[in-house]
Amino acid sequence: MKVGIIGASGYTGAELIRGLSLYQEVEINQIVSRNFAGKKLKDVFPHLSDSRYQDLTFEEEADLDSSDFYFLALPHQPSVELVKLLHEKGKKVVDLSAAYRIKNPSAYPNYYGFEHKYLELLSESVYGLPEIFREEIGKASIVANPGCYPTATLLALFPAVKEGIIQSDSITVNALSGISGAGRGLKQHFHYPEAYGNAYPYNPIKHRHIPEMEDVINGISDKKLLIRFTPHIIPVSRGMISTVVFKTDMKKEQLEELYRLEYRYEPFIRILNNPPAIKDVVGSNYCDIYVDYDERTGDAVVISAIDNLGKGASLQALQNFNIMTGMLEDKYIKDISRVSILFP
Ligand SMILES: NC(=O)C1=CN([C@@H]2O[C@H](COP(=O)(O)OP(=O)(O)OC[C@H]3O[C@@H](n4cnc5c(N)ncnc54)[C@H](OP(=O)(O)O)[C@@H]3O)[C@@H](O)[C@H]2O)C=CC1
Ligand SMILES: CC(=O)N[C@@H](CCC(=O)OP(=O)(O)O)C(=O)O
Structure with a gap:
């Protein structure tokens, strides 16, 4: 399965790459960042220098066709749009931002300072806390990973x-x-x-x-x-x-x-x-x-x-990925200590 990470140069992006580097069934085929475009993973995140993705190069723009599954590790507003575009293309997404987490749309203007444009997708997305919503996550194509x-x-x-x-x-x-x-x-x-x-x-x-x-x-x-x-x-x-x-x-x-x-x-x-x-x-x-x-x-x-970057973000996103793709829920995630970590 080909996986794309958009917002890959941030902290949660780095943690996603760390976790996914253990997955035999997965090929990360794009890592996207505007500021680090053209740079290799090992030069941006030296702690991943022995990862099998060490020479993967950051792309400036996301390709919304070439991956089967997408992780968005972006600020909220860019995610609102990208989730919509990816959904239209039939792609499965785990979005780490708050863009699709809250069912009550008034929270967006009141707490985030923007009106949510895609209310139909807001009701379709599933809140990615497996301990409460495991069954729904298994059937979802948009999972909103919790804060x-x-x-x-x-x-x-x-x-x-x-x-x-x-x-x-x-x-x-x-x-x-x-x-x-x-x-x-x-x-x-x-x-x-x-x-x-x-x-x-x-x-x-x-x-x-x-x-x-x-x-x-x-x-x-x-x-x-x-x-x-x-x-x-x-x-x-x-x-x-x-x-x-x-x-x-x-x-x-x-x-x-x-x-x-x-x-x-x-x-x-x-x-x-x-x-x-x-x-x-x-x-x-x-x-x-x-x-x-x-x-x-x-x-x-x-x-x-x-760990705010683990269960609080990227490793929970991988738990959701495992559920959405029918893998054993804890597969690879419990082996994560084998891969070097940013800020141990
Ligand atoms: N940090 C945490 O503990 C947690 C974070 N989250 C959420 O996860 C998401 C990512 O967080 P985090 O990794 O900490 O953030 P970072 O600021 O560390 O990284 C943000 C990433 O998004 C890219 N980016 C920033 N602005 C834009 C833009 N306007 N358009 C496209 N790309 C952009 C950046 O790369 P570039 O600018 O080079 O394109 C970078 O790769 C956020 O929504 C955050 O709220 C959720 C739970 C916990
Ligand atoms: C220390 C700090 O600033 N933390 C962030 C929360 C991080 C997180 O989970 O954020 P999202 O809901 O944005 O994904 C905050 O308080 O806004």
């Missing part, structure tokens, strides 16, 4: 929402992200002197992942739930922690049992006996989850950890 904060948060919430045990109307979510979550472009507050030895919250009231998370949980829950979300930047390159807190009368043992039962067959979810750490998931597609209960306040406290 990193929504991946960590929704996996920490899903068993509780599905079981209907959340008694509060809102759920408090505090999350920490490594800096690669912001992409490879330069921004002042991510410069080394400003980010190193520092940590800070941002968009504490209105972050664009709120409608994405609420869209999913309110599609499952009988009662309307709101997300009270505060993201923070921490001085690591990759990795993410999300802590979710909600009122419930289900105590620790029952809660843990609920989570273990729901995720018992999931290849990439690990329920831990202690709070998770970023270092244990970086470079992988795992989501580590810890479940506890605060007897004093009557709150469940669920903490998840992922």
Whole structure:
């Protein structure tokens, strides 16, 4: 199968190439980037110098015919258009941007600053969180790969929402992200002197992942739930922690049992006996989850950890690819540590 990666010179693009280089059934036949056009993969990403794609050259423009399957690792607006064009050509796509993630179209003008032009495709695309939408992903031709904060948060919430045990109307979510979550472009507050030895919250009231998370949980829950979300930047390159807190009368043992039962067959979810750490998931597609209960306040406290570029983006995109193409869901993804990583 021929696979194209558009937006291949960014952080998630590099991670897609890292993962796909293990796939025997796949040939990456195009990697696209305007700024790196004409350069070889090994010169742009030296950590991939021993990859079988080391001499593949970046193309300036995407060829929408020559690949069978496309990964888009682009900003949201270019993705809106490209998904449409690829869909018209009958191609399967995993889009890593938010362009087709949110079913409620008003989220686009309200949180992303543009009107979505292709509402019929928005309802046709499937949200690419396999632990919730596996069956739909298997039949989809457009999969909207989730955002990193929504991946960590929704996996920490899903068993509780599905079981209907959340008694509060809102759920408090505090999350920490490594800096690669912001992409490879330069921004002042991510410069080394400003980010190193520092940590800070941002968009504490209105972050664009709120409608994405609420869209999913309110599609499952009988009662309307709101997300009270505060993201923070921490001085690591990759990795993410999300802590979710909600009122419930289900105590620790029952809660843990609920989570273990729901995720018992999931290849990439690990329920831990202690709070998770970023270092244990970086470079992988795992989501580590810890479940506890605060007897004093009557709150469940669920903490998840992922790699924002792994389960939060590119390796989850490969999990979706495996499902969409009928491969074993964890094939090659669990061998990923064999390939060198950007920012180990
Ligand atoms: N970083 C993360 O942790 C996560 C990112 N995502 C999403 O994945 C997508 C990619 O993110 P990431 O890899 O971090 O981003 P980067 O900024 O690192 O890379 C963006 C890529 O898109 C290309 N690009 C940028 N602007 C345009 C444009 N206007 N038209 C065509 N190509 C363009 C760039 O190459 P060039 O400019 O040379 O063409 C580059 O290859 C984004 O939508 C992001 O929101 C999702 C989950 C997690
Ligand atoms: C650290 C940082 O800036 N993170 C990004 C989220 C990365 C991600 O998942 O983004 P998309 O929804 O855009 O795909 C942010 O807060 O906007």
